Amino acid sequence: MSKSSVPTISVSDFSADILRHLKQSLGKDARHASLYDWRMSLSLALRDHVVDPWFESTRKTYEARGKRVYYLSMEFLIGRLIEDVAVNLGFDAIAAQAMQSLGQDYAEVVANEPDAALGNGGLGRLAACFMDSLSTLGIPAYGYGIRYEHGLFEQHFEDGAQMETAETWLAQRHVWEFERPEVSYPIHFGGDVVEEMGKTIWRAGETVMASAYDTPVVGWQGRWANTLRLWAATPTTAFDLESFNRGDYMAASAPEALARTISRVLYPDDTTDIGKELRLKQEYFFTSASIQDLLRRFLSEGGDLRALPDHVAIQLNDTHPAIAGPELVRILMDDHGFEVAQAISTARGCLAYTNHTLLPEALERWPEDLFIRVLPRHHRIIQLIEAAHLAATTSDIRILEHGEVKMGELAFIMAHHVNGVSALHSDLVKETVFSDLHADYPGRIINQTNGITPRRWLYSCNPPLRNLINETIGTGWPDDLQQLDGLSDHVGDAGFIEKFQVAKDANKARLCDWLHKRDGVSLDPHAMFDVQIKRIHEYKRQLMNLLETVALWNEIRENPNAGWTPRVKIFGGKAAPGYVVAKEIIHLINDAATIINADPVTRDYLQIVYPENYNVSMAEILIPATDLSEQISTAGKEASGTGNMKFALNGAPTIGTLDGANVEIRDCVGADNFFLFGLTAAQVTERRSVPEYARRAVEASPRLARVLKQIESGVFSPSDKARYHGLVQGLMNHDYFLVTCDFDSYFDTQRIVDKAFADQPSWTRMAALNTARVGWFSSDRTISGYARDIWKTPSLIASMGSRKDVA
Numbered sequence: 012m013s014k015s016s017v018p019t020i021s022v023s024d025f026s027a028d029i030l031r032h033l034k035q036s037l038g039k040d041a042r043h044a045s046l047y048d049w050r051m052s053l054s055l056a057l058r059d060h061v062v063d064p065w066f067e068s069t070r071k072t073y074e075a076r077g078k079r080v081y082y083l084s085m086e087f088l089i090g091r092l093i094e095d096v097a098v099n100l101g102f103d104a105i106a107a108q109a110m111q112s113l114g115q116d117y118a119e120v121v122a123n124e125p126d127a128a129l130g131n132g133g134l135g136r137l138a139a140c141f142m143d144s145l146s147t148l149g150i151p152a153y154g155y156g157i158r159y160e161h162g163l164f165e166q167h168f169e170d171g172a173q174m175e176t177a178e179t180w181l182a183q184r185h186v187w188e189f190e191r192p193e194v195s196y197p198i199h200f201g202g203d204v205v206e207e208m209g210k211t212i213w214r215a216g217e218t219v220m221a222s223a224y225d226t227p228v229v230g231w232q233g234r235w236a237n238t239l240r241l242w243a244a245t246p247t248t249a250f251d252l253e254s255f256n257r258g259d260y261m262a263a264s265a266p267e268a269l270a271r272t273i274s275r276v277l278y279p280d281d282t283t284d285i286g287k288e289l290r291l292k293q294e295y296f297f298t299s300a301s302i303q304d305l306l307r308r309f310l311s312e313g314g315d316l317r318a319l320p321d322h323v324a325i326q327l328n329d330t331h332p333a334i335a336g337p338e339l340v341r342i343l344m345d346d347h348g349f350e351v352a353q354a355i356s357t358a359r360g361c362l363a364y365t366n367h368t369l370l371p372e373a374l375e376r377w378p379e380d381l382f383i384r385v386l387p388r389h390h391r392i393i394q395l396i397e398a399a400h401l402a403a404t405t406s407d408i409r410i411l412e413h414g415e416v417k418m419g420e421l422a423f424i425m426a427h428h429v430n431g432v433s434a435l436h437s438d439l440v441k442e443t444v445f446s447d448l449h450a451d452y453p454g455r456i457i458n459q460t461n462g463i464t465p466r467r468w469l470y471s472c473n474p475p476l477r478n479l480i481n482e483t484i485g486t487g488w489p490d491d492l493q494q495l496d497g498l499s500d501h502v503g504d505a506g507f508i509e510k511f512q513v514a515k516d517a518n519k520a521r522l523c524d525w526l527h528k529r530d531g532v533s534l535d536p537h538a539m540f541d542v543q544i545k546r547i548h549e550y551k552r553q554l555m556n557l558l559e560t561v562a563l564w565n566e567i568r569e570n571p572n573a574g575w576t577p578r579v580k581i582f583g584g585k586a587a588p589g590y591v592v593a594k595e596i597i598h599l600i601n602d603a604a605t606i607i608n609a610d611p612v613t614r615d616y617l618q619i620v621y622p623e624n625y626n627v628s629m630a631e632i633l634i635p636a637t638d639l640s641e642q643i644s645t646a647g648k649e650a651s652g653t654g655n656m657k658f659a660l661n662g663a664p665t666i667g668t669l670d671g672a673n674v675e676i677r678d679c680v681g682a683d684n685f686f687l688f689g690l691t692a693a694q695v696t697e698r699r700s701v702p703e704y705a706r707r708a709v710e711a712s713p714r715l716a717r718v719l720k721q722i723e724s725g726v727f728s729p730s731d732k733a734r735y736h737g738l739v740q741g742l743m744n745h746d747y748f749l750v751t752c753d754f755d756s757y758f759d760t761q762r763i764v765d766k767a768f769a770d771q772p773s774w775t776r777m778a779a780l781n782t783a784r785v786g787w788f789s790s791d792r793t794i795s796g797y798a799r800d801i802w803k804t805p806s807l808i809a810s811m812g813s814r815k816d817v818a
């Protein structure tokens with residue numbers, strides 16, 4: 012790959028750019044500028060330097076006449092962009108110096124940017140990492156999604172309970188995007204389907220417009236930039252003048268309100284029940300707009316639709332855009348005269364599907380009557396797709412069954428490849444949810460283990476470690492992460508280990524400052540920072556972590572002078588607003604924190620903190636400061652996990668189960684550098700068939716029985732002693748996720764962690780080996796795998812030259 016990391020601008024020139032934007036774009040001078048004005052000016056000055064690589068990439072893509080990747084995703088969990096752009100352009104040091112020369116605190120200006128939180132968790136963040144890697148690798152690609160007016164809700168705690176308020180990132184101007192008023196498409200819903208002169212016609216009942224907003228996504232060293240195109244819903248006619256003139260003002264603005272509702276808000280459910288009509292409309296809205304857009308692009312270049320699969324690779328990020336199959340078939344048949352079989356095979360040639368979960372409650376199914384009401388033409392096309400599938404195989408798997416439309420089956424049947432997101436998960440996809448379809452279409456299911464972008468998740472979020480790595484193995488690693496292997500040669504060097512520890516300590520100090528400023532909370536920087544941050548879900552077992560914390564509290568109280576390793580248990584994460592049990596778990600963690608943190612006997616050894624409103628930007632502070640990474644899901648339930656990779660990369664060993672990508676992380680870092688516990692996926696399945704397995708596990712563990720009794724009897728909820736009665740009874744009677752069965756193994760392994768942490772040099776060596784050995788988990792490696800095995804798209808970067816040539 013071409014290497015050109017030398018920024019092409021001086022600090023004084025860049026400062027002048029910022030001042031020019033302050034004046035011309037913000038209408039302020041330096042004396043009157045607010046933090047917001049400075050942030051906007053800096054962003055605009057950076058954005059100017061993205062435009063040339065963006066145009067150049069577009070031109071190269073056009074000239075190559077090759078294939079483009081279209082990544083369709085309901086979610087892009089982006090976070091802030093200033094640092095991302097500055098780092099990728101090689102402008103990070105210059106931007107900081109320029110702000111300083113203007114009398115501004117760079118970190119403060121950067122932190123003024125609201126997170127773009129257009130996603131719930133792992134699936135959305137993966138899409139954002141993939142966009143970064145697609146650009147870094149120079150693969151022509153578009154991300155397609157929804158421009159939600161309100162991103163993921165903001166969380167705050169009232170007496171320990173989660174409360175939600177609307178997120179309002181678009182209340183301020185979003186500087187990174189370019190509005191494209193000329194790019195808009197009609198999206199139809201409802202109505203009926205009629206036959207007229209041998210033609211099938213969909214007479215829609217309702218139409219909204221999808222309008223494009225483009226954000227350039229620049230890759231490492233500015234060598235390439237792709238586009239993230241997000242769709243906003245707008246009415247076909249802004250205003251019903253007739254109603255207005257009658258004086259009916261509500262009716263006059265009704266069409267506008269109705270249309271805009273579609274892109275109003277991100278559904279806050281992460282791997283939990285969904286199935287609302289508006290959600291189906293959102294899915295079809297952005298999928299149809301994206302398909303219309305890519306077809307327009309293809310046809311405008313003079314393409315013959317029969318050759319579409321040679322030019323278009325559509326990746327479905329889970330089943331949320333699975334309607335892409337029927338939509339493409341519909342357009343090929345109804346608008347371009349394709350026969351059914353030809354339309355289906357052409358569409359399949361373009362489509363691939365990524366499965367991200369085996370949890371039954373997250374596998375999308377729509378009531379058939381609702382589906383017919385919203386998408387009558389697509390329902391008929393699904394019947395045709397199902398018939399073709401049944402005719403071509405000996406299968407008895409259907410898409411339409413028991414009055415439901417099964418989107419997983421639809422996506423599978425319409426895709427040329429289906430991939431899981433970790434080795435274990437892909438095996439389970441073959442063995443469980445899609446075993447029959449796997450037999451019908453052998454070879455269709457493949458694996459692409461997830462990855463994370465090392466630009467955001469090491470270079471940018473962890474300056475102390477970045478600098479140490481640079482001085483130890485050079486600066487080639489951010490786009491070739493396997494080079495971190497080179498650190499292995501240094502872990503035997505006491506001087507290197509010392510420096511690694513200094514870097515970790517600096518990150519811990521940064522977290523302490525941040526938390527103290529934000530929440531007034533003080534932490535002991537010498538304690539082990541034990542961190543579990545992710546969405547709150549029963550299968551992720553935050554509850555098991557809390558139970559272990561209470562057990563530890565009990566034991567410290569009984570024997571305060573036993574030489575305990577001080578720990579801070581840090582939790583972070585949101586619960587879906589309708590997920591009652593997850594909200595109870597949050598409440599319990601906060602209640603336990605109140606009691607335990609106030610205990611003078613244990614105060615020096617144990618503290619619980621749960622900062623409100625966990626998001627991408629908080630992760631960027633927490634992860635580099637972490638000593639121990641909690642990846643403790645019930646084996647077989649976490650498809651991959653990606654936080655697990657971020658922690659290991661930043662030098663935090665894992666305590667975890669053999670689940671998702673934990674398995675591959677452990678293979679890479681070595682069993683000695685990973686704290687394994689718990690049942691395997693096979694043992695989990697087996698255990699569930701044992702009668703009363705939870706009750707037995709509790710009876711066999713006095714330690715656990717005591718903790719459950721404390722919680723149930725109101726030790727942590729003195730003002731409402733029955734508060735956790737249901738939660739504890741639920742564990743005793745159902746415990747589907749085997750918290751009780753894995754508890755002892757988890758507790759015992761935590762005591763091994765205590766001992767290991769007490770030997771600081773040896774712990775730090777383990778931490779350094781984690782960093783050295785997880786280079787494989789770069790999303791560049793993942794995207795290379797998709798490009799090679801699924802899309803068959805080459806990189807166009809070699810043909811592009813260095814950034815200097817294009818500047």
Ligand code: GPW
Binds near residue numbers: 280366373432652653
């Ligand atoms: F249910 N994931 C997620 F599969 O964050 F669609 N949200 C979701 O709605 C789903 C999956 C879905 C996560 C997985 O839980 C996690 O294990 C995985 O690492 C991540 O997707 C990216 O593949």
